[in-house]
Amino acid sequence: ADIRTETSNNVEVSLRRNAGRITFDVGAFHNEVDDYIHARTLDQFGNFRLIKYTQRDARLTGVEAEATWRLRDTLSATLFGDFVRARFKEGGNLPRIPAARYGARVNTSLGRLGGELEYYHVSDQDDIADYEVRTPGYDMVNFTITYNTPGDTGYGVFIRGTNLLDERVWNAASFLANVVPLPGRSVSAGIRLSF
Numbered sequence: 329a330d331i332r333t334e335t336s337n338n339v340e341v342s343l344r345r346n347a348g349r350i351t352f353d354v355g356a357f358h359n360e361v362d363d364y365i366h367a368r369t370l371d372q373f374g375n376f377r378l379i380k381y382t383q384r385d386a387r388l389t390g391v392e393a394e395a396t397w398r399l400r401d402t403l404s405a406t407l408f409g410d411f412v413r414a415r416f417k418e419g420g421n422l423p424r425i426p427a428a429r430y431g432a433r434v435n436t437s438l439g440r441l442g443g444e445l446e447y448y449h450v451s452d453q454d455d456i457a458d459y460e461v462r463t464p465g466y467d468m469v470n471f472t473i474t475y476n477t478p479g480d481t482g483y484g485v486f487i488r489g490t491n492l493l494d495e496r497v498w499n500a501a502s503f504l505a506n507v508v509p510l511p512g513r514s515v516s517a518g519i520r521l522s523f
Contacts, residue, residue, distance in 0.1 A: 331365060331381065331383065332363045332383060333363065334361060334362070334363045334364060334365050334383070335361070335362040335363060336359055336360070336361045336362075337359070337360045337361075338357065338358070338359045338360075339357065339358050339359075340355060340356070340357040340358075341355065341356050341357075342354065342355035342356075343355075349397060349398045349399075350395065350396070350397050350398075351395070351396050351398075352393070352394065352395035352396070353393070353394050353395075354391075354392075354393040354394075354395075355391065355392050355393070356389075356390070356391045357388075357389070357390055357391075358387070358388070358389045359386075359387065359388040359389075360385075360387055361385065361386045361387070361388065362385050363383040363384075363385065364383060364384055364385060364386035364416075364422075365381060365382075365383055366381070366382065366383075366384070366386075366422060366423060367379045367380075367381055367423065367503075368380050368381070368382045368423070369423070369457075369458060369459040369460075371459075372459050375504070375507050377459065377503065384416045384417075384418070385416065385417040385418070386414065386415065386416050386417060386422055387414070387415055387416075387417060388412060388413070388414045388422070389412070389413050389414075390410065390411055390412030390413065391410065391411055392408075392409070392410035392411075393407075393408065393409055393410075394406060394407070394408040394409075395407050395408075402436055402437050402438060403434070403435070403436045404434070404435050404436075405432065405433070405434050405435075406432065406433040406434075406435070407430075407431075407432050408430065408431055408432070408433070408448075409428070409429060409430030409431070410428070410429055410430075411428040411429075412425060412426065413455070414455075415455075420457065420458075421455045421456055421457045422457060423456075423457035423458075423460060424457075424460070424500065424501045424502065424503070424505075425453070425455065425500065425501065426450075426453070426500055426501045427450050427451045427452060427453035427463065427465065427500050428450070428451040429448055429449070429450045429451070430448065430449060431446065431447050431448025431449060431468075432446070432447055432448075433445070433446040433447075434446075440475055440476045440477070440478065441473070441474070441475055442472075442473070442474040442475075442476075443471070443472065443473050443474070444470075444471065444472045445469075445470075445471050446468075446469070446470045446471070447467070447468065447469050448467075448468050449465065449466070449467050449468075450465055450466055450468070450497075451465045452464055452465045453500035456500075460500075460505065461505060461506040463498040463499070463500040463505050463506070464498065466495045466496070466497045466498075467493055467495060468490075468491060468493070468495065468497070469491070469492040469493050470488070470489060470490045470491070470492065471488070471489045471492065472486060472487070472488045472489075473486065473487045473488075474486045474520075482521055482522040482523050483519065483520070483521055484519070484520040484521075484522070485517070485518070485519050485520070486517065486518055486519075486520060487515065487516070487517045488515070488516050488517075488518075489513075489514070489515045489516075490511070490513070490514050490515075490516075491510070491511065491512055491513050491514065492513055493513075494512045494513040495512075496509050496512070497509055497510040498510075
């Protein structure tokens with residue numbers, strides 16, 4: 329009943345190139361939010377938290393970028409990254425903000441067979457709110473192999489591997505950032521139907 333309407337004034341600047349062998353998308357943003365609604369931790373006992381949804385004025389500033397180089401019609405490489413800094417106007421960090429991330433991705437296709445190999449690094453998250461803990465950085469390696477059936481059936485099969493380095497990953501954007509890690513190394517297979 330006490331929650332007021334949240335108001336946001338935003339500025340975003342982006343530069344994008346969609347044609348040619350090298351394409352990119354670079355953007356920066358700054359958000360001034362009055363009465364930012366967030367889940368504030370009032371107290372904690374073990375892994376249990378007392379949460380109250382409350383409002384404070386906040387500022388969020390960030391950048392994100394992605395550039396792809398198409399080496400051949402069947403092979404491309406991408407670099408990407410993003411970062412956000414989020415603070416309350418009168419001081420203090422917003423809760424559960426993701427850490428900076430940067431990485432690379434390679435995509436290839438040979439007829440009906442396709443593949444993607446991805447690596448990214450997530451930095452330590454030291455800009456934390458009350459009752460949060462610092463989360464260490466980690467490296468993530470994923471791969472996907474796909475095969476599309478001939479004709480217009482729309483069927484395809486895939487194999488996907490995630491966290492191939494079997495890193496212990498703590499997600500800074502989670503309420504359980506220091507309690508439950510993200511899944512370790514896993515491989516899955518499936519069938520995809522497009523219609």
